[in-house]
Amino acid sequence: MHVPDGFIDAPVSAATGVVAATAVAVSLRGARRELDERTAPLAGLVAAFIFAVQMLNFPVAAGTSGHLLGGALAAILVGPYTGVLCVSVVLLMQGILFADGGLTALGVNITDMAVVTTVVAYAVFRLLVKVLPRGRRSITVASFAAALLSVPAAAVAFTLIYWVGGTTDVSIGKVTTAMVGVHVLIGIGEATITALTVGAVVAVRPDLVYGARDLRQRLKLRVNGELVDAPDPVAVPVAARSQRKVWLAGLVTSLVLAGGVSFYASASPDGLEKVAADQGIDKKTEKHANADSPLADYGVKDVDDARLSGGLAGVIGVGVTVVAGSAVFWAVRRRRTADDVSPVSAGV
Amino acid sequence: MGAGHAHRLYRHGHSPVHALPPHTKLAAVFCFVVVVVSTPREAMWAFALYAVLLGVVAYVARVPAAFLLKRLLIEVPFVAFAVLMPFVAEGERVEVLGMSLSVSGLWGAWNVLAKGTLGVAASVLLASTTELRELLLGLQRLKLPPLLVQIASFMIRYGDVITDEMRRMRIARESRGFEARGVKHWGVLAKSAGALFIRSYERGERVHLAMVSRGYAGSMPVIDEVTASRAQWTYAFALPGAALLVCLLGWTL
Amino acid sequence: MSGLDAVSGLDTVTGLDAVTASLEVSGLAFAYPDGHQALFGVDFSIARGERVALLGPNGAGKTTLVLHLNGILSGGTGTVHVAGLPVGKRHMAEIRRRVGIVFQDPDDQLFMPTVREDVAFGPAAAGVKGAELEARVDRALARVGMAEFKDRPPHHLSFGQRRRVAVATVLAMEPEILVLDEPSSNLDPASRRELADILRSLDVTVLMVTHDLPYALELCPRSLILSEGVIAADGKTAELLSDDDLMRAHRLELPFGFDPRSVSAGSDRP
Numbered sequence: 001m002h003v004p005d006g007f008i009d010a011p012v013s014a015a016t017g018v019v020a021a022t023a024v025a026v027s028l029r030g031a032r033r034e035l036d037e038r039t040a041p042l043a044g045l046v047a048a049f050i051f052a053v054q055m056l057n058f059p060v061a062a063g064t065s066g067h068l069l070g071g072a073l074a075a076i077l078v079g080p081y082t083g084v085l086c087v088s089v090v091l092l093m094q095g096i097l098f099a100d101g102g103l104t105a106l107g108v109n110i111t112d113m114a115v116v117t118t119v120v121a122y123a124v125f126r127l128l129v130k131v132l133p134r135g136r137r138s139i140t141v142a143s144f145a146a147a148l149l150s151v152p153a154a155a156v157a158f159t160l161i162y163w164v165g166g167t168t169d170v171s172i173g174k175v176t177t178a179m180v181g182v183h184v185l186i187g188i189g190e191a192t193i194t195a196l197t198v199g200a201v202v203a204v205r206p207d208l209v210y211g212a213r214d215l216r217q218r219l220k221l222r223v224n225g226e227l228v229d230a231p232d233p234v235a236v237p238v239a240a241r242s243q244r245k246v247w248l249a250g251l252v253t254s255l256v257l258a259g260g261v262s263f264y265a266s267a268s269p270d271g272l273e274k275v276a277a278d279q280g281i282d283k284k285t286e287k288h289a290n291a292d293s294p295l296a297d298y299g300v301k302d303v304d305d306a307r308l309s310g311g312l313a314g315v316i317g318v319g320v321t322v323v324a325g326s327a328v329f330w331a332v333r334r335r336r337t338a339d340d341v342s343p344v345s346a347g348v
Numbered sequence: 349m350g351a352g353h354a355h356r357l358y359r360h361g362h363s364p365v366h367a368l369p370p371h372t373k374l375a376a377v378f379c380f381v382v383v384v385v386s387t388p389r390e391a392m393w394a395f396a397l398y399a400v401l402l403g404v405v406a407y408v409a410r411v412p413a414a415f416l417l418k419r420l421l422i423e424v425p426f427v428a429f430a431v432l433m434p435f436v437a438e439g440e441r442v443e444v445l446g447m448s449l450s451v452s453g454l455w456g457a458w459n460v461l462a463k464g465t466l467g468v469a470a471s472v473l474l475a476s477t478t479e480l481r482e483l484l485l486g487l488q489r490l491k492l493p494p495l496l497v498q499i500a501s502f503m504i505r506y507g508d509v510i511t512d513e514m515r516r517m518r519i520a521r522e523s524r525g526f527e528a529r530g531v532k533h534w535g536v537l538a539k540s541a542g543a544l545f546i547r548s549y550e551r552g553e554r555v556h557l558a559m560v561s562r563g564y565a566g567s568m569p570v571i572d573e574v575t576a577s578r579a580q581w582t583y584a585f586a587l588p589g590a591a592l593l594v595c596l597l598g599w600t601l
Numbered sequence: 602m603s604g605l606d607a608v609s610g611l612d613t614v615t616g617l618d619a620v621t622a623s624l625e626v627s628g629l630a631f632a633y634p635d636g637h638q639a640l641f642g643v644d645f646s647i648a649r650g651e652r653v654a655l656l657g658p659n660g661a662g663k664t665t666l667v668l669h670l671n672g673i674l675s676g677g678t679g680t681v682h683v684a685g686l687p688v689g690k691r692h693m694a695e696i697r698r699r700v701g702i703v704f705q706d707p708d709d710q711l712f713m714p715t716v717r718e719d720v721a722f723g724p725a726a727a728g729v730k731g732a733e734l735e736a737r738v739d740r741a742l743a744r745v746g747m748a749e750f751k752d753r754p755p756h757h758l759s760f761g762q763r764r765r766v767a768v769a770t771v772l773a774m775e776p777e778i779l780v781l782d783e784p785s786s787n788l789d790p791a792s793r794r795e796l797a798d799i800l801r802s803l804d805v806t807v808l809m810v811t812h813d814l815p816y817a818l819e820l821c822p823r824s825l826i827l828s829e830g831v832i833a834a835d836g837k838t839a840e841l842l843s844d845d846d847l848m849r850a851h852r853l854e855l856p857f858g859f860d861p862r863s864v865s866a867g868s869d870r871p
Binding site: 031035198 | 374377378381382384385386459460463464466467468471474475480483493495496498499500501502503504505506507509510542543545546548549552553556
């Protein structure tokens, strides 16, 4: 499913770039609560594992290539925020080291394979863990279902991105059928490996499974013959950075993408349209498959200047993303403050 | 644990390209790919020029053509896809050797093949002239958030541990008469995935504790400051600079 | 940083006592998240400049205890103080600098591409740079007699050499207390002797965790026996090793034919 350079058109690449940057910025903030210095290497291990798993590629007829994704495994073992980071790091390193997935398509790849899989998997997982009876078996079952659903979800997300910004007008029906069909099969493989891995880890080191935190019991300590309650373990945060810094980093990245790349991207209209116009065949071309999509007129038709219209659309898109991102930040911060207060009141 | 410091993708050498600070190379490759991707696909000659530019870099870096071509094989899945494009895409059709092919599909195939191949070749050159540890330091210097660099460095360290553990487990399996071939391989691998995970974790955890005990707090300490001089930046940006020129010509011609 | 102020403030307060223990452990109890309790209230204190052996059978909680000394494990009850400074989140960086742990397997300890970079890792993490960093590296390597191996990759050295480099990586941080986990394991007799000479030549507080009772007797005048998560005995090494009942009770065995009474305790040599 790794998208190479030049596969998705520039405006959509830039827009997904903004989505990805925002998601990573949010995750960097959230991950500080999930990781302490003992679990930080676990994130690296999960990333290495996913790296290995993703190297197994199956070519897919009308889509691109398909492989196991690993987002579910990451979300369950290290938590959803860190999970997004793990898969993003994998995609970044694959792009740099193995040239697997284009560097300019990084936004598409991260949005699709890091964000969608992790979020879908974790949502399904939490829901099932709440519904099912408490226990290790439930964790395994929930992992299976989460992984099973996360892969076709990513395939659907890919199809959507392709629909909006694909550079070749393969009919959307064909892409959907091929992508979703194959990824349902891959989802079964993914679910099996995820459930077996999570099951094995929960059995031996339940402390390493983020999704199984609720199973932990309050420890009793015997000190010189007397039983004492163990205090709540306090996680030591790694690489503590000020919230403002992370937030600013995210904002600056978004702005750079919005201001620079997006404008620049909008300056390069779809190559196909250019050919069509150059060769005077645009009248004969059939209606684009994406013509009725709300984003189809990314370069607004009524505006003659392609740069301006595309740029306008880009800025609007970025604006919407920034607002959405801020909403997420705000929500997270509120929850955080609530979390910070509770242990104090409990301690009194 | 000595392994993780040289990777199979890296080709040891003392060329001027090897000697460039890693962050300049990373930035240059990224800019080059951005330029390539934004080139109109009908300017076929521009892509030929890009390939020549990369050829010059490979020559200066003394990376042999055979090595480069072998590494390009990673692209095969995309090639398979690109070949299919003309058959499945919609729109205008042309007859080639008695087959009805889509014009937009042909353009699409060319677009993905040309841009994809150039992107892959640039990354291959980067990876074969830069050590992994240097790449990570480069990312750190390009202000990638420390947590991401940390996850990436652990990933690479664990990559070695996992390969190593996998080899041990395979030897253990084979010495008990299990020959893994094809699909059967998968069942057994899936079952050993959990065990592999825990074994790798516990081995890597000890190294991590040793690092933490010596004051590691999330980012590698800087032992040798490497700063890039203006000359080095200029040198590294010769590639994307030249590419940009070609790209601009591509748009205007 | 506010942490530094707190450090200096504490030093002036505790400095009044004149005799601040290098290491002070009291009431330390700890259970792993899976419920397995490893420590059940450990109390002991080590004065500055002492060399103490921590003896105990497998599974006694030795490694768990060591990981508490620099705050890698926490969350149980009890306290650890290093030169008067409590081990806790607030002073973690300073604690990690003061407590130098040499782990059992040098391959875990050495993770950088050259000996020099490995030794520089700790001080560099603490913010030491440039000439001062080089000087620290040279000094630490000279103290373990490995100066000429500075630019070699660690995995090309012999096991004994690697363990000495591992000691250097910790010495470069100029710790208050040196904690060695099984320093003599897997060493041939010559390497064992060389390491003992090095340890004797250092003027830091040493806590040596070991099964190697003759080595403990040779190097450490005082020993602690950790058994089932508590300190079961604390006294002169020679006396503890001569107490057959005590030894048997805690699954400690001397090598065949070794009689601690017949060995002059050479450990008091400076």
